Amino acid sequence: MSETEPTALVVIGHHRSDSLTAAVAERAAKRLAAGGYRVDVLHLEEEAFDPRGNTADEPDYGNRDKRYSEEVHRHFARVRAADVIVPVFPVWWYGLPALLKGWIDRVWNYGLTYGRSRSPMAGKRMLWIALAGLAEDDPNSRLTRDFLDGPLRVGISEYCGIPDAATVALYDSEGQGLTGSERDRHYRELFARADAAVDGLL
Numbered sequence: 506m507s508e509t510e511p512t513a514l515v516v517i518g519h520h521r522s523d524s525l526t527a528a529v530a531e532r533a534a535k536r537l538a539a540g541g542y543r544v545d546v547l548h549l550e551e552e553a554f555d556p557r558g559n560t561a562d563e564p565d566y567g568n569r570d571k572r573y574s575e576e577v578h579r580h581f582a583r584v585r586a587a588d589v590i591v592p593v594f595p596v597w598w599y600g601l602p603a604l605l606k607g608w609i610d611r612v613w614n615y616g617l618t619y620g621r622s623r624s625p626m627a628g629k630r631m632l633w634i635a636l637a638g639l640a641e642d643d644p645n646s647r648l649t650r651d652f653l654d655g656p657l658r659v660g661i662s663e664y665c666g667i668p669d670a671a672t673v674a675l676y677d678s679e680g681q682g683l684t685g686s687e688r689d690r691h692y693r694e695l696f697a698r699a700d701a702a703v704d705g706l707l
């Protein structure tokens with residue numbers, strides 16, 4: 506491995522390693538590796554990340570150099586080392602699963618990812634990959650699109666100094682009512698959509 510190759514942090518925001526979410530994340534990791542990235546896969550559940558808030562990790566807006574818990578600093582070191590960050594997660598109630606939400610809440614903390622005059626996140630890129638059970642043309646899927654473009658792209662990425670952030674939604678992730686070759690085609694298309702989004706980082 507050369508010293509100069511870029512690093513990708515792929516974050517799996519699902520508790521099951523046999524989930525479709527994990528499969529999409531692992532495929533993205535392989536594609537990034539084939540495209541020349543050093544890839545760090547963060548499986549939050551397997552690494553027993555605790556998403557619950559705690560007093561040690563509360564921001565102190567009078568002290569942006571506050572020392573948080575060791576777990577948070579260990580995770581932030583991985584974020585800091587990454588040139589691109591790719592969270593992969595299922596959409597739950599038009600939001601992030603608690604596992605991934607807690608990672609953002611605790612690790613993307615004041616003085617680490619935001620709150621400094623020169624953003625520590627400058628120059629990074631981000632791709633949020635969301636798996637959604639609803640079909641793309643379901644009227645409620647606009648809530649998923651709004652969530653991706655609002656709280657995730659603008660509220661987290663842009664706010665933390667990453668304007669180069671993209672999102673992609675993989676709809677009908679449970680293949681509702683599909684069987685046989687129709688189902689195979691659906692999942693081929695779903696993976697192709699994820700591949701195309703990942704290729705935007707290559």
Ligand SMILES: Cc1cc2nc3c(=O)[nH]c(=O)nc-3n(C[C@H](O)[C@H](O)[C@H](O)COP(=O)(O)O)c2cc1C
Nearest residue numbers: 524525526527595596597598599636637638639678
């Ligand atoms: C608690 C929960 C909430 C969900 N909320 C939504 C939702 O708001 N919108 C949606 O499109 N799908 C929703 N779904 C469906 C999931 O997005 C879908 O099950 C998931 O993408 C499938 O991928 P997986 O096999 O990796 O879990 C929800 C599923 C669960 C379990």
